[in-house]
Amino acid sequence: MWEYSEKVKEFFLHPKNVGEIENPDAVGEVGSMICGDALKLTLRIDKETGRIIDAKFQTFGCASAIASSSVLTELIKGKTVDEAIKITNRDIAEYLGGLPKEKMHCSVMGREALEAAIVNYMGERRPPEAKEKLICQCFEVTEEKIRRVAIENHLTTVEEITNYTKAGGGCGSCIPQIEEILKDIWAIKIPEMPKVKKRLTNLQKIALIQDIIEKEIRPRLQADGGDLEVIDIDGKRVIIALRAMCVECPMGGVTIDNIQEKLRELVDENIVVETG
Amino acid sequence: MKPIYFDNNATTPIAPEVLNEMLPYLRELYGNPSSMHTFGGQLHRKIEEARVKVADLINAEIEEIIFTSCGTESDNTAIMSAIESYPRKRHVITTRVEHPAVLNFCKHLVRKGYRVTFLPVDKFGRLEMEVFLKAIDDDTAVVSIMYANNETGVVFPIKDIGEILQERKILFHTDAVQAVGKVLIDVKELPVDMLSLSGHKLHAPKGVGALYVRKGTRFYPYIIGGHQERGRRAGTENVASIIALGKACELAKGYLNEEAGYLSRLRDKLERALLELCPDAQVNGDRENRLPNTTNMSFQYVEGEAILLRLNEYGICASSGSACTSGSLEPSHVLRAMGIPFTAIHGSIRFSLSHYNTEDEVDKVIEVMPSIIRELRTLSPYGKEKMQG
Numbered sequence: 001m002w003e004y005s006e007k008v009k010e011f012f013l014h015p016k017n018v019g020e021i022e023n024p025d026a027v028g029e030v031g032s033m034i035c036g037d038a039l040k041l042t043l044r045i046d047k048e049t050g051r052i053i054d055a056k057f058q059t060f061g062c063a064s065a066i067a068s069s070s071v072l073t074e075l076i077k078g079k080t081v082d083e084a085i086k087i088t089n090r091d092i093a094e095y096l097g098g099l100p101k102e103k104m105h106c107s108v109m110g111r112e113a114l115e116a117a118i119v120n121y122m123g124e125r126r127p128p129e130a131k132e133k134l135i136c137q138c139f140e141v142t143e144e145k146i147r148r149v150a151i152e153n154h155l156t157t158v159e160e161i162t163n164y165t166k167a168g169g170g171c172g173s174c175i176p177q178i179e180e181i182l183k184d185i186w187a188i189k190i191p192e193m194p195k196v197k198k199r200l201t202n203l204q205k206i207a208l209i210q211d212i213i214e215k216e217i218r219p220r221l222q223a224d225g226g227d228l229e230v231i232d233i234d235g236k237r238v239i240i241a242l243r244a245m246c247v248e249c250p251m252g253g254v255t256i257d258n259i260q261e262k263l264r265e266l267v268d269e270n271i272v273v274e275t276g
Numbered sequence: 277m278k279p280i281y282f283d284n285n286a287t288t289p290i291a292p293e294v295l296n297e298m299l300p301y302l303r304e305l306y307g308n309p310s311s312m313h314t315f316g317g318q319l320h321r322k323i324e325e326a327r328v329k330v331a332d333l334i335n336a337e338i339e340e341i342i343f344t345s346c347g348t349e350s351d352n353t354a355i356m357s358a359i360e361s362y363p364r365k366r367h368v369i370t371t372r373v374e375h376p377a378v379l380n381f382c383k384h385l386v387r388k389g390y391r392v393t394f395l396p397v398d399k400f401g402r403l404e405m406e407v408f409l410k411a412i413d414d415d416t417a418v419v420s421i422m423y424a425n426n427e428t429g430v431v432f433p434i435k436d437i438g439e440i441l442q443e444r445k446i447l448f449h450t451d452a453v454q455a456v457g458k459v460l461i462d463v464k465e466l467p468v469d470m471l472s473l474s475g476h477k478l479h480a481p482k483g484v485g486a487l488y489v490r491k492g493t494r495f496y497p498y499i500i501g502g503h504q505e506r507g508r509r510a511g512t513e514n515v516a517s518i519i520a521l522g523k524a525c526e527l528a529k530g531y532l533n534e535e536a537g538y539l540s541r542l543r544d545k546l547e548r549a550l551l552e553l554c555p556d557a558q559v560n561g562d563r564e565n566r567l568p569n570t571t572n573m574s575f576q577y578v579e580g581e582a583i584l585l586r587l588n589e590y591g592i593c594a595s596s597g598s599a600c601t602s603g604s605l606e607p608s609h610v611l612r613a614m615g616i617p618f619t620a621i622h623g624s625i626r627f628s629l630s631h632y633n634t635e636d637e638v639d640k641v642i643e644v645m646p647s648i649i650r651e652l653r654t655l656s657p658y659g660k661e662k663m664q665g
Contacts, residue, residue: 002581012585018655033658034618036579036599036607040657058657060622062581062600066655139605162605169605 004063005097011067016074019056028117031109035139035166037061039069041113043076045121050080057113064096064103071095072110085118087111088152089164104164108149135177138170146181156186200267206233208267213240217259221246226255231276236268239276280637283593284477285426285454285570285628290520291479297523298481301516309513310504319515326522330486333525333532334471335462342487342508343518347453347474348377350487351420353498353509354449354470355381357489358418359390360496362447365417371395371403372613373427378420378451379609391415400562401430401614408437416446423452423461423471427597427610427626428561429570431455438467447493453477453485457528458567459536469493475517479630480524484517531631539629540568546627546638547571553646560616560624569629572597572611574620578652583625586648592641597624619658 004012024042031038037060044054055073059066071092076084089107093099099107132142149155149164158178162169168178200208213230221227226246231239240259242252249255252275260273281289307316309323324338331338344350355368355378370382372394382392393411396404403421412419419441424431434450441448449470452461457478463471470493475484489495489508501510528535551557556576575583580596587594597608599622606612607621616624627641 009585012582013589015655029657033577033622036605036618036622038657058655060577060656060658061579062598063585065579066582166605 002064002100002103004067004100007095007097008064008067008099011070011096012063015066015070017054017056017070017077018058020058021054021056026117026121028113028115028120030112030116031061032140033060037065037106037109039065039109039113041069041072041117043117043121045081050082052076052079052081052084061106061109062103064099064106065109067096068092068099068106068110069113072114076114081118081121084114087114089149090153101160101163104153105166108164112145135181136165136167136170136174139166141165141167143181146178147185150182150185156182158182202235205267209233209238209263209271212263212266213259217262221255228259236270236272238263238271238273240273241276277591280590280592280633280640282627282629282633282637282641283595284630284633285429285626286595287476287482288479288630289632290481291524291527293527294480294520294523298516298520301519305515307515309515310502319513323513323515323518326518329522329526329529330473333461333529334456334473334488335464336488337491339506340463340488340491342489342505343513343521344485344487344509345483345511345514346485347375347451347472347477348485349498350453350472350474350485351375351377351449351451352381353487354472354489355385355418355420356498357470357494357496358447358449359385361494362417365415367391367393367413367415367417369393369395369408369411369416369419369421371397371421371432373397373401373425373610374420374422375426375451375453378422382420395421397613399615401425401428401560401610402562402565403432403437405433405436409440412440412444412446416444418447418449420449420451423450423455424459424567425561425610426454427608428572428614429454429567429628430561431459431565431567433565434468435466442467454567454570457525457532457535458539458569460532463488463490475521475524478524478528480521481517484514484521486521535631536568538631542629542633542635542638543569543571543627545635546641547573549642550645553642554649557649558620560611560614560620570626571628572624572626574616575623575625575649576619577656577658578623578649580622580624582652582655583623583648586652587641587644590640590644592644595626595628597626598622 021042021044025045026043028041040058042056043052046053055077057069057073059069075087089111092107092110132144135141135143135146145165146161146167155161158168158175161167161178168175227243229241229243231241246252256273263271307319309319311317327338327341331341368382368385368390370378386392395408421432421437423434438448447469450468451472453472453474456473469490471488473486476482497508499510504510504513554575558574560572560574580598581600584596597611599605599607611621611624
């Protein structure tokens with residue numbers, strides 16, 4: 001038994017905006033009966049203002065698919081097309097008070113239908129199917145969709161991809177490909193915002209250096225049987241003494257370089273670490 | 277609200293007589309049957325009394341009954357025992373529509389290097405006997421074929437299969453979990469070497485089952501430890517549940533003669549009415565050879581989970597083979613093996629009755645089901661044109 005929120009139950013038992021708009025301004029159809037869920041979204045759009053005046057849906061699927069579709073229509077009604085396109089699958093799931101994780105694909109289907117309807121309204125042609133690489137044969141999921149959903153929802157595991165797109169949930173033969181795609185997506189490091197370092201007073205600097213040495217550096221050395229002691233901090237010069245196993249260690253020089261690098265990263269880029 | 281419980285192939289209510297019988301052994305009579313003192317030791321006799329009742333239901337000898345913890349354990353034990361007993365034979369035959377207790381155990385054997393033939397079924401869920409005959413060879417250690425399918429109720433020709441295997445001297449196990457207590461089973465007439473049954477499918481509690489092992493069959497225990505069950509199944513006996521299983525078997529034997537007639541009358545009424553009142557509905561499985569209590573029906577253009585949750589609003593309990601209810605994204609392996617189109621599998625509903633169900637309950641389902649299907653079809657993008665057409 002799925003744990004559905006009260007909101008999901010309410011929208012499933014009494015769905016709003018059921019049906020089909022006659023002569024609609026936009027139609028979005030996604031899914032198929034074979035896959036187990038399908039959604040047809042029809043919109044009435046005011047040409048002058050670009051505002052969605054009415055939205056109706058028809059869904060073949062489980063309770064959460066019906067509820068997600070109904071919520072989608074509620075969310076977009078009254079919005080302009082430009083505003084509506086910003087709605088994500090997470091907005092749908094959140095409005096419903098959350099969905100069981102295995103059911104997130106229902107919210108993704110809602111978002112896809114919206115996208116398809118807007119593309120239809122704009123008169124854009126969908127890129128030819130041939131270009132899209134089909135990854136999951138069982139549920140007809142393309143690489144493009146996996147990438148988009150993974151990035152939008154910050155998904156990092158195959159299981160999450162399956163929950164959100166169904167890909168990999170059938171015969172499972174595409175799982176290695178999904179793993180590759182995920183590796184590829186998350187290998188690109190998002191450049192971190194450079195940290196704005198506040199100017200520190202001498203006392204603050206000393207306290208910070210001691211803190212880093214105590215909490216980050218010494219425990220690591222101790223784990224290898226080594227240790228160190230801070231002899232003095234003089235301006236940008238940090239004078240330390242290696243202790244225990246570190247004393248005899250031929251890698252002592254490297255250790256000091258590493259400590260210096262860490263302190264330069266976290267405190268001040270001009271710090272020099274010396275042994276006393 | 278008392279539920280209208282039409283999901284008896286999933287589990288059954290505990291019979292009141294059964295509960296009364298077992299309660300003292302959960303309260304004051306908590307002893308261990310292996311103890312030397314009377315307080316514990318006297319329970320040994322109660323277990324043997326239960327064994328007589330279980331044996332009686334299927335016309336077995338008392339020493340042919342081994343108590344287990346569930347149907348799954350009985351199934352696993354039977355197949356494993358056969359394999360251990362004939363270590364040189366590396367081939368197993370089963371079907372594509374078995375319960376996971378057999379199916380997944382056999383898939384596990386494939387990973388262990390065994391050769392397993394998964395026999396196909398036709399569109400009515402019937403075994404393809406030709407394929408079965410071709411699959412048997414000198415390397416076959418055991419054949420495990422269910423007596424009746426849990427999803428469709430389709431009954432396999434166990435007697436015919438058993439006769440063939442007896443001649444070839446190949447061990448034959450049948451998972452009769454869904455059949456025991458619903459139809460007459462007489463192991464003196466039925467050429468099987470091992471047969472599994474489960475307590476909670478016949479009004480005993482969950483957590484107890486039995487394995488019938490024909491006298492003279494090589495046996496190798498699956499759970500190893502103490503001397504319980506004459507060394508064939510270790511572990512301190514689940515005394516209360518074993519006594520409950522005995523009582524449940526005794527009750528089942530009492531009503532077995534009328535059971536099939538009563539159940540099939542209710543089931544057929546339900547099935548006929550729903551076929552008549554709901555357009556684009558069908559029955560899945562061989563209607564000639566079926567358990568009397570089960571019907572598996574498909575309602576096109578709507579999804580099973582949605583139907584179940586609408587039924588749930590009326591307190592009606594059933595189940596579905598749709599993907600959304602399976603816990604995975606794949607719909608029922610049984611219906612797929614039968615080649616039922618996906619469109620029909622997604623909208624499949626199983627009603628399974630017991631002798632505690634009444635005609636009023638059937639009438640209630642007949643009353644609400646058509647409007648549920650109609651309403652869900654108005655929600656469905658596929659429903660409309662069909663409804664008008």
